[in-house]
Amino acid sequence: MRDLLRILSRFWRASLAAELEYRVNFVFSTLNAALGLVLGLFALSLFFQNGHAFDGWSFDASLVVYGLFTTFSGISSVLFVPNLSRVVEHVDKGTMDFVLLKPVDSQLFVSTRNFSPWGLPDIALGLGVIGYAARRLDVDPGHVPAALLAALLSLIILYSLWFALASTSIWFVKVYNATEVLRGLLDAGRLPIAAYPAGYRVFFTYVVPVAFLTSVPADVLRGADATSWLAIEVVVAVLAFGLSRAFWRLSLRSYTSASS
Amino acid sequence: MTFLRRARAFLEVYYAYMLVYRSELLLWALAMSLPFISMGAWIKAADTGAFPLAPVEFGRYFLVVYLVRQLTVVWVVWEFEYDIVQGRLSPRLLQPADPVWHYVGGHVAERAARLPFTVVIVAFFFMLYPEAWFVPSWTETVACLALSLLAWVLRFVLQYAFAMAAFWTEKASSIEGLWQIGFLFLSGVVAPLAVFPEAVREVVLYTPFPYLIDVPVRALLGAPITLRDVLIPGAWLLVALVAQRLAWRAGLARYSSMGA
Amino acid sequence: MIVEADGLCKTFRVADKAPGFAATVRHLVRRRTKDVHAVRDVSFALEAGEVVGFLGENGAGKTTTLKMLTGLVKPSAGRATVVGHTPFARRRDFLSAITLVMGNKQQLVWDLPAGDSFRIHAAVYRLDDRDVQRRVTELSEMLDITDKLTTPVRKLSLGERMKLELVASLLHQPKVLFLDEPTLGLDVNAQQTIRAFIRDYNAQHGATVLLTSHYMADITALTERVVVLHQGGLVYDGSLSSLVSSFVTTRQVVIKLRTPVDGADLAGLGAVDFHGPAELKLRVERDALQPTLAQILERLPVVDLTVTAPPVEDTIGHILKTGQSSKRVDA
Numbered sequence: 001m002r003d004l005l006r007i008l009s010r011f012w013r014a015s016l017a018a019e020l021e022y023r024v025n026f027v028f029s030t031l032n033a034a035l036g037l038v039l040g041l042f043a044l045s046l047f048f049q050n051g052h053a054f055d056g057w058s059f060d061a062s063l064v065v066y067g068l069f070t071t072f073s074g075i076s077s078v079l080f081v082p083n084l085s086r087v088v089e090h091v092d093k094g095t096m097d098f099v100l101l102k103p104v105d106s107q108l109f110v111s112t113r114n115f116s117p118w119g120l121p122d123i124a125l126g127l128g129v130i131g132y133a134a135r136r137l138d139v140d141p142g143h144v145p146a147a148l149l150a151a152l153l154s155l156i157i158l159y160s161l162w163f164a165l166a167s168t169s170i171w172f173v174k175v176y177n178a179t180e181v182l183r184g185l186l187d188a189g190r191l192p193i194a195a196y197p198a199g200y201r202v203f204f205t206y207v208v209p210v211a212f213l214t215s216v217p218a219d220v221l222r223g224a225d226a227t228s229w230l231a232i233e234v235v236v237a238v239l240a241f242g243l244s245r246a247f248w249r250l251s252l253r254s255y256t257s258a259s260s
Numbered sequence: 261m262t263f264l265r266r267a268r269a270f271l272e273v274y275y276a277y278m279l280v281y282r283s284e285l286l287l288w289a290l291a292m293s294l295p296f297i298s299m300g301a302w303i304k305a306a307d308t309g310a311f312p313l314a315p316v317e318f319g320r321y322f323l324v325v326y327l328v329r330q331l332t333v334v335w336v337v338w339e340f341e342y343d344i345v346q347g348r349l350s351p352r353l354l355q356p357a358d359p360v361w362h363y364v365g366g367h368v369a370e371r372a373a374r375l376p377f378t379v380v381i382v383a384f385f386f387m388l389y390p391e392a393w394f395v396p397s398w399t400e401t402v403a404c405l406a407l408s409l410l411a412w413v414l415r416f417v418l419q420y421a422f423a424m425a426a427f428w429t430e431k432a433s434s435i436e437g438l439w440q441i442g443f444l445f446l447s448g449v450v451a452p453l454a455v456f457p458e459a460v461r462e463v464v465l466y467t468p469f470p471y472l473i474d475v476p477v478r479a480l481l482g483a484p485i486t487l488r489d490v491l492i493p494g495a496w497l498l499v500a501l502v503a504q505r506l507a508w509r510a511g512l513a514r515y516s517s518m519g520a
Numbered sequence: 521m522i523v524e525a526d527g528l529c530k531t532f533r534v535a536d537k538a539p540g541f542a543a544t545v546r547h548l549v550r551r552r553t554k555d556v557h558a559v560r561d562v563s564f565a566l567e568a569g570e571v572v573g574f575l576g577e578n579g580a581g582k583t584t585t586l587k588m589l590t591g592l593v594k595p596s597a598g599r600a601t602v603v604g605h606t607p608f609a610r611r612r613d614f615l616s617a618i619t620l621v622m623g624n625k626q627q628l629v630w631d632l633p634a635g636d637s638f639r640i641h642a643a644v645y646r647l648d649d650r651d652v653q654r655r656v657t658e659l660s661e662m663l664d665i666t667d668k669l670t671t672p673v674r675k676l677s678l679g680e681r682m683k684l685e686l687v688a689s690l691l692h693q694p695k696v697l698f699l700d701e702p703t704l705g706l707d708v709n710a711q712q713t714i715r716a717f718i719r720d721y722n723a724q725h726g727a728t729v730l731l732t733s734h735y736m737a738d739i740t741a742l743t744e745r746v747v748v749l750h751q752g753g754l755v756y757d758g759s760l761s762s763l764v765s766s767f768v769t770t771r772q773v774v775i776k777l778r779t780p781v782d783g784a785d786l787a788g789l790g791a792v793d794f795h796g797p798a799e800l801k802l803r804v805e806r807d808a809l810q811p812t813l814a815q816i817l818e819r820l821p822v823v824d825l826t827v828t829a830p831p832v833e834d835t836i837g838h839i840l841k842t843g844q845s846s847k848r849v850d851a
Contacts, residue, residue: 003643003646006643007640007643007644009643010639010640010642010643011640011643013636014629014632014636014637014639014640017631017632017636018629018630018631018632021631021672022430022431024429024431024434025431025434028431028434028435028437028438029434031438032434032437032438032441035438035441035442036441039441039442039444039445039446040445042445042460043445043450043451046451046455046456047301047305047309049309049311049455049457050309050310050311051309051310052305052308052309052310052311054305093625094622094625095625095626095627097587097590097592097620097622097625098620098625098627100591100592100610101590101591101592101615101618101619101620102615102644102645103612103615103616103644103645103646104644109644178287178291180287180291181287181290181291181293183291184290184291184292184293184294184297185293185297187293187294187297188297191301195300195301195304195305196300196301196304197300197303197304199300199388200297200300253594256592256593256594256608
């Protein structure tokens with residue numbers, strides 16, 4: 001455990017130092033996050049014209065979903081995406097060899113090696129939106145611990161999705177495009193799952209578990225009856241993590257038998 | 261004649277190149293799933309709320325959004341930035357053809373390689389949602405294709421102009437990222453301009469965004485084309501062309517003084 | 521034996537596509553593949569502390585063999601044992617005991633000074649920071665690179681980067697060093713420094729070194745023994761000097777002439793490599809040297825005459841290209 005902390009702190013400090021070489025990025029990422037939030041909320045408000053609302057979700061409740069979505073996007077850009085693109089680079093340039101020669105679990109290595117601070121504005125804004133909406137909804141503070149648990153499980157699912165994708169770079173090399181597929185599908189998480197027709201809901205619950213990412217934690221937070229969903233989310237998270245690991249093993253086997 | 265021969269060689273090589281990465285093209289075709297996500301939410305909303313479009317009209321609208329996006333995808337800023345960072349621009353500057361033709365060739369060839377996937381996805385759509393089936397007239401088809409071509413050229417030139425920033429900063433794509441947010445929310449990808457509040461729509465119609473998606477889409481769905489639908493994007497195209505040429509000249513001067 | 525390869529084989533399946541539009545379309549419909557036998561039945565063993573040169577043309581299978589020995593590639597057949605482990609199991613003990621340096625690939629963080637990369641290595645290999653500091657100082661002094669430790673890697677020259685890559689690769693005191701073209705693309709000075717470093721490091725730490733290089737100078741300066749691959753198969757394993765001497769059955773005779781001679785005068789004096797007005801270069805079979813020299817002195821207006829063996833580079837180059845040597849050596 002102490003070794004792990006030492007590794008992580010070294011990894012992240014080095015990444016941070018490297019990223020700070022490009023300080024202009026801070027301006028861009030902040031502008032990006034702010035503009036994205038403003039326009040995103042505008043797009044959300046379009047659904048609430050002429051007295052329309054999603055089934056069981058007021059505008060304020062939908063704001064919680066949107067805030068979670070923004071926060072998770074931020075976390076993705078801080079941890080998941082930078083590591084994923086590094087995996088792609090490793091495969092492309094052949095430096096994956098060095099990773100495999102390290103006496104550290106290779107999945108741990110490639111999924112924690114990099115850290116990019118440029119998603120932090122998204123995280124801050126997302127948390128702000130959640131806080132604002134929670135105040136307007138008069139959320140019972142007793143729901144917060146369960147909601148945090150749900151959000152943590154969401155992160156595990158999200159990580160597993162990103163990582164499974166990173167593993168495919170070993171077959172597809174230019175996997176940047178696959179990240180766009182995932183990003184595109186995750187976009188469904190901007191709206192509560194109730195906003196979609198029945199077929200969509202099935203797809204986004206059982207095929208790509210977007211429903212668990214934002215709608216379940218939001219439901220738990222606002223005190224809607226979501227105990228059974230939370231229980232299912234535990235199962236989904238464990239399953240997703242296990243699969244991401246199996247997938248990585250599989251792709252490594254293919255890497256080590258095919259590369260030259 | 262030599263131009264045609266050169267163009268053919270370019271296209272053949274780039275077509276072969278694109279086919280090598282065909283699994284990625286499939287992913288790209290899937291990555292553009294956002295219109296289908298928006299479609300689900302809007303069909304459901306139109307079922308219960310009062311919106312200017314009927315559910316089936318939303319279905320058609322977003323399908324055509326998908327098609328127009330497939331036709332007008334541009335990524336030149338990424339490629340140009342990469343070429344500068346990797347020093348691949350220098351050898352191209354030695355060739356007796358403007359480097360832009362490499363990018364144009366890649367974009368055109370990619371369109372051809374992508375087409376089969378698009379057809380499959382459209383067929384799939386009508387299988388799932390047969391009520392949305394419609395056959396546009398010849399004039400509508402021609403109008404849509406012409407406006408899509410204009411949209412594609414405008415997007416390419418605009419993005420190429422942004423790409424020139426790569427001469428000065430290593431993060432040209434971040435600048436373009438800001439533009440991309442405007443494109444995402446204001447072009448009609450997440451919601452048709454028809455559901456925008458009147459005042460917002462009037463302002464947005466002076467930006468280039470709606471002419472990249474919403475206007476060509478509506479042309480195929482039978483909306484009348486006005487002079488404004490050509491003049492405003494035409495004016496933007498002119499601005500982008502001039503800006504690109506000026507930036508190219510200044511950028512090259514800087515590039516060569518830095519020792520290429 | 522610290523490194524053992526026993527009948528190693530590796531077969532790859534690769535796509536097979538002809539150039540041109542029609543072939544592209546055909547390839548789209550049906551992918552044709554072919555098997556490439558990158559390494560076939562290679563066996564050799566290294567003793568602890570040995571420095572061995574690993575020779576072969578591009579594509580002879582050197583890198584694939586190195587990757588099988590480091591556990592990056594799983595052998596299709598055969599067995600490898602390195603420091604008592606099967607490499608492909610990639611056990612922590614094994615990984616901590618070896619290192620692989622590749623001249624064409626970098627692992628230092630591009631935007632940061634090498635010192636930061638060293639700190640990451642220390643954490644990954646669970647090394648004590650003070651030990652690492654000591655080792656960095658020692659190694660960078662040996663490589664004459666102490667003043668570059670605080671410069672961002674992207675601002676260093678290729679040679680400086682390579683030296684720091686070596687430092688990074690040796691922080692955990694590996695017992696076996698696999699060096700794949702460590703001097704690739706470097707200038708002569710940097711090559712010499714690295715060469716001297718490898719020799720000193722081997723002498724001081726008793727590390728085993730398996731080295732590939734395109735530069736014969738690296739091989740002749742560092743290794744007594746060479747292993748030669750040709751088209752995936754092992755064709756020679758033995759001392760460098762006997763490889764050269766057993767192969768070289770000719771001598772080069774360089775003659776300075778007082779007056780130009782006619783081509784007809786050279787009949788029966790061996791192969792003519794060079795024929796100028798004042799100089800001649802002849803290649804003569806070793807066994808026929810005595811009588812031929814007598815003939816030359818008798819028939820030609822000789823001012824000066826020297827007999828040498830052909831340069832080592834030429835000989836080795838010839839062996840690598842043809843793969844001919846085993847017959848002569850085994851005989």
